[in-house]
Amino acid sequence: MNEKARLSLKSKLLAELPSLRAFALSLAGSSDGADDLVQDTLMKAWANASSFAEGTNMRAWLFTIMRNTFFSKYRKSRREVQDVDGEAAARLVAMPDQLAHLDLADFRARLERLPADQREALILIGASGFSYEEAAEICGCAVGTIKSRVNRARRRLMDLLALSSIDDFAADPELTDSVAAVRFGE
CATH class of the missing domain: 1.10.1740.10 (RNA polymerase sigma factor, region 2, helix turn helix motif)
Known part of the structure; x- marks a missing residue:
């Protein structure tokens, strides 16, 4: 114009x-x-x-x-x-997202500190949903060995995260779902 x-x-x-x-x-x-x-x-x-x-x-x-x-x-x-x-507005309170991301990053870092065989067994059983028998076949070891590795991994992970049970994550649904995916503390 x-x-x-x-x-x-x-x-x-x-x-x-x-x-x-x-x-x-x-x-x-x-x-x-x-x-x-x-x-x-x-x-x-x-x-x-x-x-x-x-x-x-x-x-x-x-x-x-x-x-x-x-x-x-x-x-x-x-x-x-x-x-x-x-x-x-006060009734619409939500937990800040950045804390969940930090907690999840902390969880992943602790998971990486597990010995490779324990981490592998825990991910196969917990996160991937394989049975103990299927995981044992994948890893080429006995079912009892997989059960032992998963148990040790769960205990070690709880120690690394300073948790007494999965309920310690109850306030954070995103992280609870991630932690529950590896099913430690069952």
């Missing part, structure tokens, strides 16, 4: 301010709401000036923008919850 067209649009917008303000008051019901509605309308009109066809009714175009803006805000406000005192 060239400078002459911008000045022309600006003067046309300014000329419509009294009509826009009156219409906004009838929609919003308060002067503050009307002022906000007029401002939003002018901002949208200015941003979308290229969609205005010269020779058409500027007032009708602006009123349509205002009406659509008002009803969009109205529909949005119906979905919003008024929470002046913060009571509703």
